[in-house]
Amino acid sequence: MRAVILLLLLSTGNAGSQPDKEPPRRRLACVRCCGPSEQPVSIFSQRSARMSGHPEYSVPKVQPTIDITILKGEKGEMGERGFPGAAGKAGERGSRGLSGRKGQKGQPGPQGHSCKQLFAAFSVGRRKPLHSSDYFQHVTFDTEFVNLYQHFNMFSGKFFCYVPGIYYFSLNVHTWNFKETYVHLMRNEQAAAILYAQPSDRSIMQSQSLMLELQEGDEVWIRMFKRERENAIYSEESDVYIVFNGHLIKPALE
Structure with missing residues (x-):
C-alpha cells in the first residue's frame, strides 16, 4: 500500500508542474518466466498481479518435463519361434556361373574282349x-x-x-x-x-x-x-x- 500511495503522490506532483521537456522514461527489462508460446510478463506486471491477485495476470506455473529415455528398462528375453510363412514365388533364373576347374583323370576301365567287334x-x-x-x-x-x-x-x-x-x-x-x-x-x-x-x-x-x-x-x-x-x-x-x-x-x- 505504501508503494501505491507513493506513486499517486508522484503523479500528482508531476501533473502540477509543466516542464519544458518531458524526462525520458525508464524501460523495464522483460524476464522470461513462461513457455515459448506465451507472452512475456514484465516485473511490474508481475508485482501488480501479485498485489491485486487478479487471475488474468497470475504467473503461469511451469510443468517439469521428464526424460523418458532414462526410464528405459532392461532387454527382455527372446520369444518363441513363430510358424513359417508361405513359400514365396520362384525367383528368376540366375545367370550362368563360371566354369569350374578341370577334374582329375579317372581310373582306366576293364580290359575289353579281344574278339569284341561291331559285327557278329x-x-x-x-x-x-x-x-x-x-x-x-x-x-x-x-x-x-x-x-x-x-x-x-x-x-x-x-x-x-x-x-x-x-x-x-x-x-x-x-x-x-x-x-x-x-x-x-x-x-x-x-x-x-x-x-x-x-x-x-x-x-x-x-x-x-x-x-x-x-x-x-x-x-x-x-x-x-x-x-x-x-x-x-x-x-x-x-x-x-x-x-x-x-x-x-x-x-x-x-
Missing part, C-alpha cells in the same frame, strides 16, 4: 541224325559254314553274345517219318521259340525264325524236348539237313 554272324550245320534219349537233349553241330570271330562255340553248340544288340536267328531241320519233332530255340535257360512237326508217313523240312535282343553274355542254343512219343531229327553224312543261323542286325547304343 554264324551259320552251322549237322550231318548226323539225332534221337532224343533224355527229357531235354542238347543239339550240337559238326559243320561250320560261317563263324565270324568264333562267337559260336562248336564244342558246346552255343552262340555267345559279345556284341549286345538285336539279332536274327533261323533254324531249319528235316523231320523223321513216323516220329515226332519237338525242338526249342533257347536263350540262356528259357525257350524263346518252338519248332514242331507231328509224326507223318513222310519226312518234311521245317523251319523257324525270330529276332532277339541280346545283352553281352547271353547264350543262344538248340535243344530237343522228349514227350510221350519218340523225338528225332533226320540228317545223313552225305548232306546237311539241319542248319542253324544267326547274325547281328543292329548293335545296342552305348
Whole structure:
C-alpha cells in the first residue's frame, strides 16, 4: 500500500508542474518466466498481479518435463519361434556361373574282349541224325559254314553274345517219318521259340525264325524236348539237313 500511495503522490506532483521537456522514461527489462508460446510478463506486471491477485495476470506455473529415455528398462528375453510363412514365388533364373576347374583323370576301365567287334554272324550245320534219349537233349553241330570271330562255340553248340544288340536267328531241320519233332530255340535257360512237326508217313523240312535282343553274355542254343512219343531229327553224312543261323542286325547304343 505504501508503494501505491507513493506513486499517486508522484503523479500528482508531476501533473502540477509543466516542464519544458518531458524526462525520458525508464524501460523495464522483460524476464522470461513462461513457455515459448506465451507472452512475456514484465516485473511490474508481475508485482501488480501479485498485489491485486487478479487471475488474468497470475504467473503461469511451469510443468517439469521428464526424460523418458532414462526410464528405459532392461532387454527382455527372446520369444518363441513363430510358424513359417508361405513359400514365396520362384525367383528368376540366375545367370550362368563360371566354369569350374578341370577334374582329375579317372581310373582306366576293364580290359575289353579281344574278339569284341561291331559285327557278329554264324551259320552251322549237322550231318548226323539225332534221337532224343533224355527229357531235354542238347543239339550240337559238326559243320561250320560261317563263324565270324568264333562267337559260336562248336564244342558246346552255343552262340555267345559279345556284341549286345538285336539279332536274327533261323533254324531249319528235316523231320523223321513216323516220329515226332519237338525242338526249342533257347536263350540262356528259357525257350524263346518252338519248332514242331507231328509224326507223318513222310519226312518234311521245317523251319523257324525270330529276332532277339541280346545283352553281352547271353547264350543262344538248340535243344530237343522228349514227350510221350519218340523225338528225332533226320540228317545223313552225305548232306546237311539241319542248319542253324544267326547274325547281328543292329548293335545296342552305348
